[in-house]
Amino acid sequence: EVQLVESGGGLVQPGGSLRLSCAASGFTFSSYWMHWVRQGPGKGLVWVSRINSDGSTTTYVDSVKGRFTISRDNAKNTLYLQMNSLRVEDTAVYYCARADLSGNYYPFDIWGQGTMVTVSS
């Protein structure tokens, strides 16, 4: 079964750090670009970051640039999001998602169940 499972969420104080993980199974992880998407409480979806298949290229939404780092370990089939200098407004459910590269349109065809990050004092 094709699956993504996130972990690492929790409660952290403003200014703190957290590392999220996303374990992939059921597909050739190293062939796919991967994304992080977040959703604040009662809010819509916001794309956060992207990494290409070998990890050499990364992109971020402006609001997290310089604070978040996306990475991957293809040997462990795992995607990461290192989040530093966390702010209250980073509070959200964080989803990892796979980009379907079969047709050049790159929709997010597989999503994890999400992990909750709460930034509060």
Place this chain on the structure above:
Amino acid sequence: DIQMTQSPSSLSASVGDRVTITCRASQSIINYLNWYQQKPGKAPKLLIYAASSLQSGVPSRFSGSGSGTDFTLTISSLQPEDFATYYCQQSYITSYTFGQGTKLEIK
């Protein structure tokens, strides 16, 4: 950056109704437009990609159309399991912007 605007923000309909949701991009995205369905407490699910291509396993009552800046998602005959929030997303440029969502509720 590309802004995506959905209308309406919420919609009440009955089982069996035909429903259309609109998504407008702030600039042309050709047909790099995807639609997702999200139910409460669950991850989004891909329904339509490339504006009109049905994702494998998605019922044929869902359809998408449009190009350039204006797009629509149509559900031909609403089923009870279709009551959810729907999001459009552009994949034309790296910002992968989502619309604000359309909540489809039971009348």
